[in-house]
Amino acid sequence: MAILFDSDINWETCLQFGTRKFFKEKACIYQQGTTGEGFYYIQQGLIKVTTTTAMGKERLLNIAIPGQLLGVQAMDRQPHFTTATAVNDSILYFFSCDHFQKLIKNQPSILNMLIKTVIHKMHILADKIYLDTLLPEQQLAAILMNICYEFKNFEVPLTQQDLTKCTGLTRITIYKILKQWKEEQIVEIHGKKVLIRKPEELKNLLGDVII
Template sequence: MVSPFETDLKWEAFLEFGTRQFFKRKTAIYVQGTMGEGFYYLHQGLVKIVTSTVKGKDRLVNIVVPGQIMGLQSMDQQTHFTTAIAVKNAVVYHFSCKQFLEMLKVRPELLSLLTQTISQKMRILLDAINMKALTSEEQIARLLLNICEDFKNHEVQLSQQELANCVGLTRITVYKILKIWKEEGIIEMRNRTFVIKRQDLLKLPQLTTQTVRTV
């Protein structure tokens, strides 16, 4: 989960080429193993990308925030190897391969943007693999920091349950960790919003047993 690369290109200028779609919270936008055609741009909401293990459990791969794209693996007419699920009600724009070719005629530099995005997704997958070795505290901290970085804001508009759903932990585990962080002045919780007050303490290696106690 890395922050989006800097670009002068604004996807909003190309939304007319896409098809606007709405997905309710907990609804799958695309499903692992199904055939796709094109990619999606997240306009509003929050989406988690998961992959199913051989044991049938979902593992978090990435969190997609507004302004980012997803589902690029189907651009080569292959099946999706991940599932995208709306954490919040989401507005997305779907761009078929044909629509993307039309966009390239207007702005050929979009090809470079697509290449950069594919490279970014590869780094995200590597980051997701490394997440497996992290503790529950470190996973939550990494997720909050990534969302803050993507939104350029220290406020994360998620409920505890939504946060638990994103990282694949129980709500009780998330509640205990957040309670400790609140007592230590690391975060504040205001009406389904987490305010990061001490971002430095959530970064490794600062996030140690001296910062958070075992839950």
């Protein structure tokens, strides 16, 4: 799962400790059940994070965007409990467990950030696995609000096509929902971005669902 991007950390100075990796659209970055060997920083692209239930059904948990991290929950070399897949061609930096100490020396605040956000993600995971049981409007609201929380910004850098690929909802469904929200001035569409004008309306739509 993706974790919180901390604006106080200068990731550009940290990339020297990582390995640059390219992932084509639909490529698997890591698979649920495989042993974690490090974490990833997303420089470019969109990453879909899913989990597979005991019944074999895939459930969408999150959409990770540039500036976020992936896979930190398996930094203790335990199996991943999610699968990360590239929604489009993406560039990530991989930081191995062995190089983590060098990274901490360069940016000590990273350790505290990882601990806090992993704890937070564990608290909300149980609620997110039921995302696909929600109504389409609630699914889209949950995804958008989660990205806003993760990225600390109410401007979401996703197109309608991106949302279609990531959520599994049809383009017509996404279009109709966003059209209605635009009419209600809940969101604005600016090119390849969705600006959330009334986040409280999306929260109300979710009700007791934790994001």
